[in-house]
Amino acid sequence: MGRNLTARGERTRQRLIDAAGVVFARQGFIDTKITDITAEAGSANGSFYTYFESKEEIFGEVISRVNDQMRETLDHRLGPDASPRERIEHATRQYVDAYKSQAMMVALLEQVSSIIPEFREVRLETRRKFTARSERSIRRWQAEGIVDPELPPRYAAAALASMVSNFCYMWLAMDGDYEEDLVISTLSRMWANALGMAPAESTHPG
Amino acid sequence: MGRNLTARGERTRQRLIDAAGVVFARQGFIDTKITDITAEAGSANGSFYTYFESKEEIFGEVISRVNDQMRETLDHRLGPDASPRERIEHATRQYVDAYKSQAMMVALLEQVSSIIPEFREVRLETRRKFTARSERSIRRWQAEGIVDPELPPRYAAAALASMVSNFCYMWLAMDGDYEEDLVISTLSRMWANALGMAPAESTHPG
Amino acid sequence: MGRNLTARGERTRQRLIDAAGVVFARQGFIDTKITDITAEAGSANGSFYTYFESKEEIFGEVISRVNDQMRETLDHRLGPDASPRERIEHATRQYVDAYKSQAMMVALLEQVSSIIPEFREVRLETRRKFTARSERSIRRWQAEGIVDPELPPRYAAAALASMVSNFCYMWLAMDGDYEEDLVISTLSRMWANALGMAPAESTHPG
């Protein structure tokens, strides 16, 4: 399936992946039929099999693009002068932005990963990257004495990842009614608090 | 469906629900065929429709029992003398215990709720009860001056619910490797910390 | 697929096998579609799969009946007083009769066995039984001194089996133009001759 394609072939393949994205978002994974994808792409039924072997395979393509885009959004780091609370807020804002731009697709992956083992791995991998990063921060901050030394870093990182990611899921994929700025400030504040950081200056002057 | 059943009928209906629980747990919702349920129950194919109209309906029955049992587990309240941190730890432990005893089924509901709108409501309702309770606590504790007054209670409650429930999901349904006591103490401590409660006494004497 | 069937089920199954026989004979194995069989049987498309898993399986059933019937035809033995030439002629006549009554089906098995390994075995098994019997006769007759002692019995038996079975195939399945009595007398005579038996009395008096 990864054969050398002509330009035309590559175009059709793209068209199918795009169409799949649209249809998956509209109907979910299970209710999407191959026919729906080719219809959306404006191709013949059989053309699907020129490029993909299964719904799973094209779903993988769709998700891999989503991942690419999210990774891009998440990779703008802060300079060296930022404070820990600034870093936390920055990371939270990035995560929320990334999630927001792809909420439908992330929710979709959530759905599929609970059904198809293959995608459970994809999802866990993403989470692993996210938690590994904050686990390192926690260890560093514990060494620096600014985070509660009794929290087991791996557990704490997982708990915080759950807090943020599942909040976003409930909010953006399950239609929770929240206001973006307040979400970011609250999650950031709770994240820092949870780690036992010294209280922030009040955001309310006076 | 299900009204005016003879004793025999009621027995068969129970048998089907029990069988459905077993099969759903084993195969997941999607891969469960009506046939699998009747086979597991030892009844004939067609008997299913005497009692249920669809897979969704019997799934609802299965889940409603799970809910009953979980509600029972969750309803042992603490006496009036307990401290906030004790209450938090107690609630956390209860939640973990409840989740643990029904992990498969909770994960199943998670899965199905992401697929079938009808069950999204069921799941949200459960979550709503959980968050409403802790939202009330937060308001009370804010009034008592022991919780960060700047946290919007509804947001904070949702965030904490996400932290605990999703942690349990990752741990118990997605095979995370964690140790129960450490989970409970860490989640409890982070919960209290996140709300800005005064630092707990160190668990390490001295 | 060999589950306990109700009388009704058994009847339907028979109906399908009968229909399959008709359709296979009419269209050959390859050009027979499952749909053709169910249409011939007057059942719904899906009913086929209640009883069989594949075209191969139902073909096996059809063939196994043919085998049963042929075995029956072939099993009338001659009494102990018959001469070797009488035995040969009797066997030849039986073979021709059996083949004739099932020519279509035998040709069909010929066809399928050249395509599907599973049925190659079935066909070879039938041939093995046939050759084994005549190999034993040859050995006995060689011991009695009435058959050319230099013929290797296994080879000779195979050659004679080929002569008779393939002649019948060409005649009855490939539309050769031959007259039955002359076929039987010629094949019998050649069979005996080939084994080096003493010349028969001429059938032409004088």
Add this chain to the structure above:
Amino acid sequence: MGRNLTARGERTRQRLIDAAGVVFARQGFIDTKITDITAEAGSANGSFYTYFESKEEIFGEVISRVNDQMRETLDHRLGPDASPRERIEHATRQYVDAYKSQAMMVALLEQVSSIIPEFREVRLETRRKFTARSERSIRRWQAEGIVDPELPPRYAAAALASMVSNFCYMWLAMDGDYEEDLVISTLSRMWANALGMAPAESTHPG
């Protein structure tokens, strides 16, 4: 199809026929897809139809070459001094050699001729040539008084053709376990015997 080809075109056409031979031998007629042939030939999918209209047509080409080669092998005649038994043995040896060198293809034709009427004719034609020749011999030898005069020549020739050709089929295409020299001597001896020729000198001296 196939007329007025440039040199380049002729080359491609050859390449396709060669490839078809390889693929047919490997996969049989039915399991050979047009795609397999073009892939084996290293040409594009669509090129096939520049030269052939169907799988049947290219199969015909393949077979016609096989026939050419076999005819060549079979056409070395014996000088005028050879005895009848020598002629029979020579013919048998030639047939076995020819069959052996093309066993796969002959078996293939056997297979296809039982499926596609068009090739039934091809196969019968080959057989007809073979039987016609031996029918003529039989008539001659009957006139010369060295062959059983009561055997109907057409029937006898057909029976002998069946004996030899089907033996070879079982041996070389269906994996029978026989030793070449013994096959040739046995078939030759039985052929002569079957015709009622005077007993050969024993091959065992003394």
Add this chain to the structure above:
DNA sequence: AATGAATGAGTCTTCATTCAT
């Protein structure tokens, strides 16, 4: 009530064949 056979709509998938480049 229970049974299990019957049904057929809905999908997937293959592959010969056509067609634009």
Add this chain to the structure above:
DNA sequence: AATGAATGAAGACTCATTCAT
């Protein structure tokens, strides 16, 4: 001539649902 993408008809197969007993 060559290419390989595009097409869609044809068939296989599943399974929820109905129905006769």
